Amino acid sequence: MQNESPTNNKICKVCLTSNMLCSACNSRLESGQISDLDVKLSRAVFAIRPDAEFSKYIVSDNFIIIIADKDNARKIIGKAGRNVQTISKQLNKKLKVVEISGHNVMLEELLSVPIIAINKVYQQQPDASGAGEFYRVRIDKKFSRKVRFSTSIASAVLNKKIEYVFE
């Protein structure tokens, strides 16, 4: 997926604080190296906390899921969630911040349901995604309607192929 450098450093400092893009950043936008949303989200986060960084984000319908380490997640969320609300309003999307942690913890936070266990499953025949290993995420079936995000979103968040099993 994205590289390891903070996602919100994809445009330069000057462009973070201005409404226009410099020619270097603009050419990266035009060539598709960065997206319009990269620019908008970077600016929105910078406006609120110039010192905050996040490692990546995933878009799902009207949701943006931001992945950040503990310290940065705290900054982006803000006191009583105020920062997240502001960014959310600016971008007109719902926002969820998931702190980088153990995969169990991250999934529970993302899906907003308790997880019984994650089983690592090894495939004999790796499929097109190339992954020989995937996660079988076991969830109590009484929560089956409450799981907030699809397996493809969960997979993107953890960089891991995922299936849900309700039992």
Ligand SMILES: [Zn+2]
């Ligand atoms: Zn620039």
